[in-house]
Amino acid sequence: MKTMLIAFAATAVISVGAWYALDLIGFSAAEQGTGAAVRLDD
Amino acid sequence: MFRSFLALLLTVTLMMPVAAQDAETPAPVDRSATGGAQTLEDILARQRGEQIDDSFRSDAIGNPDNAAGMNDPLGTLGGTSDSEIYRALRYGTADVTVSSRGPAAEVLIQDAGMGWVQFREGPLLTYGGYLLLATLGLLTLFYVLRGRIRIDGPKTGRTITRFKAVERFGHWLLAGSFILLGITGLVSLFGRVAFIPLFGHEAFAVIATACKWIHNNVAWAFMLGLVMVFVMWVLHNIPNRTDLKWLAVGGGLFSKDVHPPAKKFNAGQKMIFWSVVLLGVSISLSGLSLLFPFEMPMFAKTFAILNDTGLPQLVGLGTLPEVMAPHEEMQYAQLWHSIVAFVFMAIILAHIYIGSVGMEGAFDAMGSGEVEEQWAKEHHGLWVEEVKAKEQEKLSASATPAE
Numbered sequence: 001m002k003t004m005l006i007a008f009a010a011t012a013v014i015s016v017g018a019w020y021a022l023d024l025i026g027f028s029a030a031e032q033g034t035g036a037a038v039r040l041d042d
Numbered sequence: 043m044f045r046s047f048l049a050l051l052l053t054v055t056l057m058m059p060v061a062a063q064d065a066e067t068p069a070p071v072d073r074s075a076t077g078g079a080q081t082l083e084d085i086l087a088r089q090r091g092e093q094i095d096d097s098f099r100s101d102a103i104g105n106p107d108n109a110a111g112m113n114d115p116l117g118t119l120g121g122t123s124d125s126e127i128y129r130a131l132r133y134g135t136a137d138v139t140v141s142s143r144g145p146a147a148e149v150l151i152q153d154a155g156m157g158w159v160q161f162r163e164g165p166l167l168t169y170g171g172y173l174l175l176a177t178l179g180l181l182t183l184f185y186v187l188r189g190r191i192r193i194d195g196p197k198t199g200r201t202i203t204r205f206k207a208v209e210r211f212g213h214w215l216l217a218g219s220f221i222l223l224g225i226t227g228l229v230s231l232f233g234r235v236a237f238i239p240l241f242g243h244e245a246f247a248v249i250a251t252a253c254k255w256i257h258n259n260v261a262w263a264f265m266l267g268l269v270m271v272f273v274m275w276v277l278h279n280i281p282n283r284t285d286l287k288w289l290a291v292g293g294g295l296f297s298k299d300v301h302p303p304a305k306k307f308n309a310g311q312k313m314i315f316w317s318v319v320l321l322g323v324s325i326s327l328s329g330l331s332l333l334f335p336f337e338m339p340m341f342a343k344t345f346a347i348l349n350d351t352g353l354p355q356l357v358g359l360g361t362l363p364e365v366m367a368p369h370e371e372m373q374y375a376q377l378w379h380s381i382v383a384f385v386f387m388a389i390i391l392a393h394i395y396i397g398s399v400g401m402e403g404a405f406d407a408m409g410s411g412e413v414e415e416q417w418a419k420e421h422h423g424l425w426v427e428e429v430k431a432k433e434q435e436k437l438s439a440s441a442t443p444a445e
Contacts (some may be wrong), residue, residue, distance in 0.1 A: 001409055007214030010240050014266065015259035027334070
């Protein structure tokens with residue numbers, strides 16, 4: 001059962017890591033789909 | 043063989059709406075009474091859901107060269123009316139220039155979107171929902187009729203290691219992420235019909251946003267788990283002659299005291315394995331296409347390959363579209379992703395059932411990794427013999443004095 005819980009924890013870590021990494025390298029939908037001139041948060 | 047099967051599956055599943063459209067050959071309509079514009083018959087046919095030849099509209103996009111000279115009466119109106127401009131936008135023939143980046147930015151009206159919405163809100167939800175309910179119903183019926191499959195022989199009290207920690211980790215990485223993806227996917231798909239009436243728009247907006255985040259990011263754990271499981275177990279899942287014996291008696295699932303021989307994985311588990319691998323790869327590819335919108339279009343290329351095989355033409359679907367708008371690519375990806383997901387969930391429901399309440403001792407294999415020896419003998423007799431032989435070899439080697 002311990003392995004199962006570790007795998008579930010790994011799922012959470014991978015998910016947050018993927019979200020952070022993709023955001024960091026600028027692969028968000030906002031970065032890919034819009035020009036800087038039409039983004040309000042820049 | 044595999045390619046043909048995949049092509050057939052893709053063709054039949056995806057092209058049902060196209061088949062329906064092809065079957066309804068549009069009849070020529072006399073539009074002289076309306077000066078070439080649409081007639082009452084056109085409107086009624088569209089309301090009946092019939093496919094009509096709308097070239098009389100798609101071709102009516104005006105001509106700037108027909109504009110009156112600037113100094114002539116009404117010369118400032120140009121040669122194209124507002125209706126003609128909108129028709130050109132709708133049929134993708136307008137010359138559009140936008141400041142936003144991306145291939146989809148130039149598509150201002152995407153006509154095929156209505157067909158996608160109707161399929162998504164209609165047959166996809168209806169038949170997908172029925173498939174899951176029918177699977178749950180069948181499993182309940184099986185449980186009522188067969189009961190829990192018990193260990194027939196006397197328990198030995200000894201255990202045997204069925205799966206190592208790394209194998210269980212890969213399995214649970216895949217399983218845990220799959221369950222999260224399944225639940226969040228169903229919430230996203232059924233939200234409008236099932237959750238908004240229950241919770242209201244505001245509450246569902248929060249739920250949907252959370253589900254979208256989970257679905258998009260947990261997908262990476264699913265793909266990693268899929269790769270792990272494939273690498274660790276592919277050699278054990280190559281079909282062999284023993285599987286035929288297992289299949290011949292239905293794996294002993296339907297009768298007591300029947301235990302066909304099986305190695306590490308029996309034929310039923312092999313079917314689950316290959317289903318997971320094939321559906322998992324397919325759903326991952328369409329998922330990646332959705333995750334990075336317009337970056338990984340696949341369907342125009344897939345249809346081109348299918349057309350080359352001649353299968354769509356063979357089953358009467360005609361030539362599949364090989365050129366489509368960027369949005370249409372995404373719509374096909376979404377539909378395919380959902381169809382595969384429903385089939386995948388139905389199969390995994392059966393897997394969860396037999397690995398938990400359906401069979402005594404089965405959960406231990408993935409829970410602690412240690413299974414009752416009698417259980418292992420009954421369900422994986424040949425594997426137990428292999429394990430015992432290896433243990434014996436090790437014992438003999440350690441007992442032999444070094445020279």
